[in-house]
Amino acid sequence: MVVAQLLIYAGAAAVVGLWWIDTTSVVGVAGWLTNAGRVTGLLAGYACAVLLALMSRFPLLERTAGSDRLARWHALGGRYTISLTLAHTLLIILGYAASAHASFVSQTTTLVLTYPDMLTATAGFLLLVATGIISARAARRRLSYETWHYLHFATYLAIFLAFFHQLSNGADFVAHRPAQLAWYALYIGVAALLVWNRFLTPVRRALRHRLTVTEVRPEAPGVVSVFMSGRHLDELGAEPGQFFRWRFLAPRMWWTANPYSLSAPPNPDYLRITVKAVGGHSEALARLRPGTRVWAEGPYGAFTAARRTARKVLLLGAGAGITPLRALFETMPGQVTLIYRARRPQDLALWQELDAIAADRGASVHYVVDEPAQYSSPLTAGGLTALVPDIAEREVYLCGPPGMTAAAIPALRGAGVPHRRIHHESFAF
Numbered sequence: 563m564v565v566a567q568l569l570i571y572a573g574a575a576a577v578v579g580l581w582w583i584d585t586t587s588v589v590g591v592a593g594w595l596t597n598a599g600r601v602t603g604l605l606a607g608y609a610c611a612v613l614l615a616l617m618s619r620f621p622l623l624e625r626t627a628g629s630d631r632l633a634r635w636h637a638l639g640g641r642y643t644i645s646l647t648l649a650h651t652l653l654i655i656l657g658y659a660a661s662a663h664a665s666f667v668s669q670t671t672t673l674v675l676t677y678p679d680m681l682t683a684t685a686g687f688l689l690l691v692a693t694g695i696i697s698a699r700a701a702r703r704r705l706s707y708e709t710w711h712y713l714h715f716a717t718y719l720a721i722f723l724a725f726f727h728q729l730s731n732g733a734d735f736v737a738h739r740p741a742q743l744a745w746y747a748l749y750i751g752v753a754a755l756l757v758w759n760r761f762l763t764p765v766r767r768a769l770r771h772r773l774t775v776t777e778v779r780p781e782a783p784g785v786v787s788v789f790m791s792g793r794h795l796d797e798l799g800a801e802p803g804q805f806f807r808w809r810f811l812a813p814r815m816w817w818t819a820n821p822y823s824l825s826a827p828p829n830p831d832y833l834r835i836t837v838k839a840v841g842g843h844s845e846a847l848a849r850l851r852p853g854t855r856v857w858a859e860g861p862y863g864a865f866t867a868a869r870r871t872a873r874k875v876l877l878l879g880a881g882a883g884i885t886p887l888r889a890l891f892e893t894m895p896g897q898v899t900l901i902y903r904a905r906r907p908q909d910l911a912l913w914q915e916l917d918a919i920a921a922d923r924g925a926s927v928h929y930v931v932d933e934p935a936q937y938s939s940p941l942t943a944g945g946l947t948a949l950v951p952d953i954a955e956r957e958v959y960l961c962g963p964p965g966m967t968a969a970a971i972p973a974l975r976g977a978g979v980p981h982r983r984i985h986h987e988s989f990a991f
Contacts, residue, residue, distance in 0.1 A: 566627055570612055577608045580741060584734050596657030599650050600733060606646035607728050607745075610721045611752045613639050618755035619862065628864030629805070629821075630987045637697070644694040651687060679727035686723030693717050712818070718756075725749060764809075764819075764859045770794060773856040775810070776832065778848060782911040784839040786848045787825060790856050791832045798861060800828040801868075802889035803959075806860035808835065815846055819859060823886040825912065827893050833858070836911060838882045865959065865987045867894050872957040872983060876950055878970060880904065883961030886987065888912050890959060891927075892919050899926040899950055903941070903966065906933050941969045943976030954978030960986035 581601050588597050616623070616636045623632060659669035674680050693716050728745065729735045735742050773792035781787050800806075805823040809816065820843050825836035839845040865886055873896045879887040880903035891900050900920070904910050910929055920927045928949050930939045939945045946953055958979055960970055967986055974984055 566623060573608060573612070574605060577604045580604065580734050584738070590660075592657050592660035594657075595653050595660060599653030599657050602646045602653060603650035603728070603732065604734060606643055606650050607725075608748075609639060609643040609646060610724075611748050613643060613717070614721065614756060615752045618752065619759040619859070620755050621759070624862045625864055628987070629862045630865070640694060640697060644691065647687065647690060677727075678730040680731070682723045683727035686720040686725075689716050689720035689723065693720060760859075764857055767798075767859075768855075768857040771798070771858070773833070773858055775850050775852055775854040775856060777852060778850050780848075781836055782909055785836060785909075785911045786839075787834055787836040787912075788847055788850060789832050789834050790858075792856075795828065795833065796830045798828065798858075800824060800833070800861040801866045802827045802893045803865040803867070803886045804861040804863045805886070806833075806835075806858040806862070809857040809859070810847070810850060811855040811857070812846070812850060815843065818843060819857070820844070821862070823863075823865075823889070824861075825885040825888050827889050836885045836888070838911075840882070863987065865961070865985065866890075869959075869985050870894070870896065870957050872955065873897060874952065874956040875899070876901065876953060876956040876958045878903075878946075878958060878960045878962075878974075880962035880966045883963070883966075883987075884911060887959065887961055888916060888919075891916065891925070892923075897925075898923070899928070899956075901928045901930060901946075901949060903930045903962070905931065907931055941966070942973050943978075946973055946977050957983045958985065960984060 578601060581597070581604055585597060585600075588594055613636055616632050616639065627635075655666060655670050655673065658664075658673065659666055662669060664672070674684050693714060696710070696713055729742055735745065771792040771794055773790045775788060776791045777787075777789040779787045779789070802824065805821050807819040807821050809819040822835040822837055824833060826834040837844050837847050839848065863886075867890065875894055875896050875898045877887045877891055877894070877898065877900040879901070884902055887900065887902075891898060900916065902910060902913075902916065907929075910931070913929065916927050919925065928939075930949075932938050939949060950956065953974070954977060956979065958974055960967060960974070962970070971984060971986070975981065
């Protein structure tokens with residue numbers, strides 16, 4: 563994880579260095595504006611490549627940083643990229659307008675209509691800004707995961723449309739063949755990662771493993787488990803706590819691949835996911851028929867026992883977050899305690915399996931529900947300590963809805979758990 567961050571920062575420093583080496587002096591307001599536009603443009607172009615690399619599902623990144631952390635980096639990087647792109651556009655127009663003594667509108671028209679590759683770059687710019695707007699938190703709340711996911715693919719087109727104007731107009735690339743080759747290598751390398759990991763690998767694995775649905779089993783109100791069998795499942799290398807992106811080749815479902823964690827340890831005979839109906843795709847899982855073909859992309863995620871550094875472990879989950887925790891509860895080494903939170907007793911999925919696992923391995927499981935009140939417990943430092951007195955000595959795996967996670971982290975810190983021993987995975991998109 564640290565190595566990945568250092569590489570990103572080193573790349574950004576190299577990009578700024580490219581401008582520095584190529585710039586002998588900066589004179590006047592027009593010069594400062596134009597050069598600020600050059601720097602922000604270089605950084606925006608570099609940031610676009612980094613954003614795509616973070617979401618390329620490169621196995622090494624997925625195993626070390628984890629999909630959840632990569633998604634957070636991608637979201638933060640997206641905000642920086644949009645800001646840099648807007649700054650680049652405004653600064654270049656203002657700098658060129660000041661140099662030519664032209665108005666802002668006149669200079670914008672000249673740039674867009676007369677400079678090479680600027681019409682397509684403008685289209686890419688507008689598309690990138692539009693994608694940024696629909697990715698804002700307020701807009702995302704109004705979109706289903708499937709809609710948001712496919713609208714997000716417009717980023718690929720936006721970056722492609724904007725790419726060529728960098729080389730045909732950028733002062734740091736025009737007549738600088740080494741810089742051009744380095745930029746081509748960066749983008750072609752990222753494109754290769756995307757094509758291989760996001761498109762070719764899923765097809766290859768689908769043909770190799772031939773997964774099909776064998777059973778759909780109700781577990782709780784609005785919750786079902788989907789069992790899938792196939793060939794050579796041991797070759798997938800999945801671990802408890804990881805997830806796949808599942809594409810079910812059924813009507814109105816084949817066009818999207820949604821992430822669901824394994825809810826049981828993987829074995830050579832079958833894989834199982836347990837899903838709560840919270841959207842169109844998850845609701846449709848209850849209607850799947852045995853024999854439905856499945857494409858599985860993965861495994862992804864670093865929410866595994868490999869993160870454990872302490873002998874004692876606490877698994878803390880709620881809602882759909884119980885699924886990876888259930889797999890970890892069965893297989894996690896050491897002394898393990900599970901806290902499972904839900905709104906009502908009937909919302910507790912897989913509780914019979916959890917009780918059986920607890921009895922088999924001599925572990926503890928605590929069920930906490932909001933209703934009735936006698937079985938509730940506040941998600942505070944005091945409430946957690948009352949359930950697990952030695953909580954400060956434990957490694958904590960946390961998984962659940964964003965609100966629960968946001969409340970649990972400060973409660974765990976207040977109970978004495980160091981931040982480095984809190985591992986969490988979010989189900990927000």
